[in-house]
Amino acid sequence: MAILEVSDLKQYFYLEPTFLARLVGGKKPRVIKAVDGMSFSMEPGEILGLAGESGCGKSTCCLAIAKLREPTGGIIRYKESDIAEMSKKEIRNYRSEVQLIFQDPYESLNPRYTAFDLVAEPLRALTDKSKAEIKERVNETITLAGLTPDEYKNRYPHQMSGGERQRVGIAQALVLEPKLVIADEPLSMLDVSIRAGILDLIRDLSEQMNFSCIYVSHDLSILSNISERLMIMYLGRIMELGVTKEVITDPHHPYARALIAAVPIPDPAYKRPIPNIRGEVAQPIDPPPGCRFQTRCLQVMDVCRDTEPPLKDVKPGHAVACHLY
C-alpha cells in the first residue's frame, strides 16, 4: 500500500494587475503555474529525492503535501484517504504523522526556547502526554538525533553550532514518530565536513523508525547518495522519475542529462562534458502549449511545440516525460 499518492497536483498563483494597470497599461491577469500536473506515489520507508532548479516548484509541492496550502487541483492521498476531505480530528492526526525538516537551522528554531522545549513543543501541541512522558520521549529523541540530552537540553539555539541545531530540528520533526518526513534542503546551510553525519542520521532513522522521506535538494550529488528513487522537476512538472542509480547513470530526458552533466566532480582529473542546453530557466508564467522544456531543448521536434508529453515508463520503474521516447 502506498503511503502517499499524489495525482495531477496543481498549484497556481494568480497575478491580478491593479485596476489602474489594467485600465491604462492594458495589463491582463496572469497565472503562475508553480506545480502543474504532478503525479507520483511513495512506499512506506522509502526515501524519494526531489531535484530541480530554483523556482521549479519543489517547495510548493511539499507545502501542498504538508497541507500548508490548498492546492488548485489534484488529489493527495495519504494512506488512501484524500487529505482535502479530512475531518478536523483526522487533520490533527495527519499533522502529527507528516513532519517537516527545514532548510535553515539558524532561522527555523525559536531563539527563546531551549532545545528541550523546542523538541517538546510538538508533543505538547498535538498529544496529551503527561509531563513525565514528555520528558522521557524528548530525551529519547534528542539521543536518537545524536546529541546527549544532559548536555544539550538546556541550551538555546545560539549556544549550538549549525550541525547541532539541525539535529535539534530533526529531533523536533521525529518526536511524534511521523510516517512521512519532508526534508527541504536540510544540508544546504551546513559545512561539508558535518553533512555526511546528518545524511546518515536521516537515513538510519528512516530505517529504524520506518518513515518515508521526501528529500528536496538542488544538489544531485547529495541526492544520489541518500535517495532510493529520484524525481527531476522542471517548471512544475516531473521530467524523469526512477531508481536513483539508473537516473544518474542513464538519464533519458534531455533536461536530466544536462543537469547531471553540469554537476561538478571532486576530482581534478575529471573532464566534465558541456551540458546540451540553451538559454536560462524560463518563468512558469502562462507557459506555452506543449513541452515546457521546449525553449531550452536542443532536440526539440514539432510535436513538442503543441503536445505536452505525458510521464510514461521507458523501463519498469523508470518514467520519462519526453516525446523522444
Added chain:
Amino acid sequence: MILEIENLKTHYQTEKGVVKANDGISLSIDENEVVGLAGESGCGKSTLIRTLIRLVPKSAHVTADKMEFKGQDILSMPDKDFREKILWQGIGLVPQSAMNALNPVYRVGDQCSEAIQAHTDYNKAECERIVEKLFDAVGLQAGMMKAYPHEFSGGMRQRSMIAMSLVLNPALVIMDEPTTGLDVLVQERILRNIKEIRKMSESSVSILLITHDISVIAEMSNRIGIMYAGRLMEFAESMELFNDPYHPYTLGLKNAFPSIQALDRELISIPGSPPSLLGDLPGCLFSYRCPFVIPECEKARPPDLEIKPGHFVHCIRTDHVEEFRKLAGDKKTWQSSKSAT
C-alpha cells in the same frame, strides 16, 4: 609571481580577547594561475580576502613577513596609493553574494564603467566599448548594458559582476564563493565563462578562488589550499592534493564530499566542529577532531612541512600517512577522535 604572502596574521581585538582569524598563512599565486582555497565557515577565508584588499576593520591587527603584489609591498603601502594603484587595476574582486551587490537604481552597464571612469581618463564611448567586450566574454548581450539589475536573473547578475571585476585588466581577480547559491546549470555556465576569460584575455589573469565547494575548486584550480581555523592545513598542486593527500583533515574532507561519479562510496563526516579562534591554543587546531592525534600534537604548533617541492603540510605525523590513508576510509576511525567521544 603575482602574489606572495608569508606568515600573514590578521588578529581581531574583541571584548573577549584576541581572535586569530588568520594565523600564519603563506601562499603564492603565479601568473595566469588559479589558486583555490577551500574551507568551512569560520576558517578565515573571507578574512584573508579582506586583508588582501584592505577591507578589514580598524580593530584588526595585520602582520606578515611578506605581502607582495607583483613585487610591491602591499602591507605598508599608504592607503591612498593602494586605492589608486592596486585596487581594480591590480586586484579585482567578485564579492560574496555578488548577486546582491549591484546598485538597484543604476543601469548595470553604467555601474561597470564607473570603475573605469574613476581610475582612467577614457571617455564614455571608450568605457562602453570595454564593458561591451567583457559582457560579450561572459555571455551577456551588449543590449543588456542598458538594463537594471532587477531585469537580470541571478546568474546574469553574477556574470556582470565578473565582467565588472575585469574592466581594468587586473592581474589578479579574487572570487569569493562565485557560484554559491546558484543552480547547477547556471554555475556550470559561470565556470565555463571564467575558463573562457582566462583563455581570451590578452594579458594573463590569475584567480584566487575561494569556496567551500571542493568539486568547484577541483575543476577550476591549478593549486589548492585547504584552510582550517585560520591556518592552511595543506597546500599543493591540485592533482597532487587529490591523489596524494597528507593532512588528516584533507583525507576527511575527501571522504565527506559526495560525488555522482562514485554512487556506492560511503560518506564519512568529521565529528565535531571547528575550535573557537579566541585565545591561545598551543598545538595543532585540528587535533580535537583528528583521529590520529598524539600528545605531541597538542603541545606545539606544527610547522608547514614541505613534503615534496611545492607540497606543504601543516602536520607533524606525515611519516604515518600510508597508515592514515588506509584508516581514513573507515567510518570507525573518525568516531575515535576526541570530538566524537
